[in-house]
Amino acid sequence: MGITLLSCLGVLPLFGFAHANPTIDSLIKKRKSLPNIIFIMADDLGYGDIGFNGQQKIKTPHIDQLAQEGMVMTQHYAGSSVCAPSRASLMTGVNVAHAHVRELSAWTASGKAIDLAAEDVTVAQELKRVGYSTGIIGKWGLEEGAGTGNVLDHGFDYFYGYKTHTEAHHYYPEYIWKNREKLQLPDNESASKKGEYSNDAFTREALAFIQKNSKKPFFLYLPYTIPHNELTVPDESKAPYENLGWPKKPMDVSGHYHHDPEGNTTYAGMISRLDSYIGQLMQELKTQGIDDNTLVIFTSDNGPGSDKGIFNSTGGLRGRKLTLYEGGIREPFAARWPNKIKPGSTSDQPAAFWDLLPTLCDIAGIKPSVKTDGISYLPTLLNQVKNQKKHDLLYWEINESQGPIQAIRLGDWKGINAYQKPFELYNLKVDPKESKNLALSNPGVVAKIKQMMISYRTENPEFPLTKRTPNYGNDGSNPETIKSK
Known part of the structure; x- marks a missing residue:
């Protein structure tokens, strides 16, 4: 890729002539006015698992507050009803009709691993064109072994988390990835639940990323792994849900996971722990004085995979993960952006994961550098519905x-x-x-x-x-x- 004027933005002032050019002046001014963007994504969280969508049993006060202070989109769709293709669609703005990644690697026709392609352009790469610092903390899930999916080769400056989807199946991992380094975690033991809960670590890293980048525009992609299998959470998160008369039995889970014995209290505790993370993040934005200039979006990657009734995880919608009924693909969505998004607003405008890239490009004042299947929903967020384009399908x-x-x-x-x-x-x-x-x-x-x-x-x-x-x-x-x- 050739060097562009924007890519030189941070170097020009050293030579003493940055302000001699009105174009450079305008670019610097624009860069200072760009909002920070935090995109928070749960894993296998159902449409009805959150209070703002009617959840009665699981408490999510911080996520509900985010929704109350911003907009809820009631017809927002994932890219797929399973992990990898949904995440690929989110990152590239391309849906599964045209994407390189359309399933997990286990389902390729050749039996070979599938990664994000080298030529796939991500939202992080687009935002870096205008000077954003970019980070992903959590589950990437798009580097399965084909050699083209490393997150640092797709526009992210910083990575802490899981590369593959199978790594993300355990909450007390024996190693984690930091950029290109495989960090051993000798105090962790997956089967016995010893060490640091991975999503606690993600929150710690996310807070540090916000602190480090608070003086410049940043894009933080925060794909947590809660409440995906395995079902486990520290005891203090289960405590509020014990002795409530819920069925004391494992949930509908299988495979190579190390589940806690009582699935219902665990599932609820996991979601409430996720909610506590959102509370910490929102407080940090206030502490850093950047709350008013930060767009925060919360959603989930696909429908629920565990609950079969007690929590009404789909909010009454038919289907679940791995189906294409609404319960498998319609996701909770809330966006908060002070002085831009009207508090307490709701939109039934259909939107999907592949709309994120053009939306964030729109916010950054640029056009996508590649063809996408998406449409910017920025007019909807700003309550400019007359300017909102709609999907043909x-x-x-x-x-x-x-x-x-x-x-x-x-x-x-x-x-x-x-x-x-x-x-x-x-x-x-x-x-x-x-x-x-x-x-x-x-x-x-x-x-x-x-x-x-x-x-x-x-x-x-x-x-x-x-x-x-x-x-x-x-x-x-x-x-x-x-x-x-």
Whole structure:
């Protein structure tokens, strides 16, 4: 990449002529006025797991306050209903119809690991064009071993956390990554829950990042791993939820995790601990005197994967993680930006993860350097709804053990094409819980959406619409092409 005027911004003053050029003057002035941006993302947190979306059992006062002091978007969607493709979409502004990463590495056709591609441009790279310091603390999940996904090669100045999604499955890890260094944590022991809880460490690092960068514009991406499996949390976070008469049993979990024995109190405690982190972060912004110039966004990467009823984690929406019903992809979303976003405001404007990159570029006063599938929702945040562009459609796909599924939202219509199942069509305006399939009575809409599922999507040899078995070290087997219905 060639050296640009903006990339030289920090060097020019040393030569004594920075202010001789009005263009440089305006760039310096603009840089000083840029807001800080903190994007906080939970992991497997459901639409209904947060108080501002109706949660009754789990207490989230700090997140609720963030929402009260800003805007709640009620129809904000993840990039996918599973980890890696959702995060890739968030970072690149490209949805899974066109993305390099469309599934976890276990589901590639070749059996090879899949990383963010070298040519993928992230929101961090875009913001660095105008002088932002950039950091990610938490779960990256886009470097699985292909050699192209290192976070420091994709626009981030600082990294502390997990590279891969499987590393992030344990809360007392025996090592953590700091930039390119693998830090051993000899006091930690995953199985016995000894040492420092990883998300506590992420918060400590995030506070330090804010302190270090408080005098210049920064972008902090903070992808926590709560409340993803494994279900474990320090005892003090469970204490408020003990002896409440909840069922004392493990939650719906499996795999290589070291779960705490009582899943319900643990799940609630994890979310409340996450809430406490948000409280610490918001207080630090005030302490540093940068609260008024910081945009804070809170959301989740996909639907819930553990709760099956006691907490109503989906907020009554159908489906969960790994499905393309609303419960799998519609996420809690709150944004706070003092003197910019009206406190207590709500928007039902549909938006998605791939809108973040153009939105933050819009805030920074630049255009994306690459083509994206996204639309800036800055007009919505600023209550300038007349200026808000709208999507022609929203697209998702997922292909794990259940076979390939595609979904398109077209206005209020949503079509779902699942492997060897009848086509489903719902009107989300009147039926957000997707309870009444209207496909048979609306053949024209069905035909239109089916055609879009073919024409809108670009082929990716690693992610064909075939039924596959997971690789887990082999090359997969017995693909079976999705059947048209």
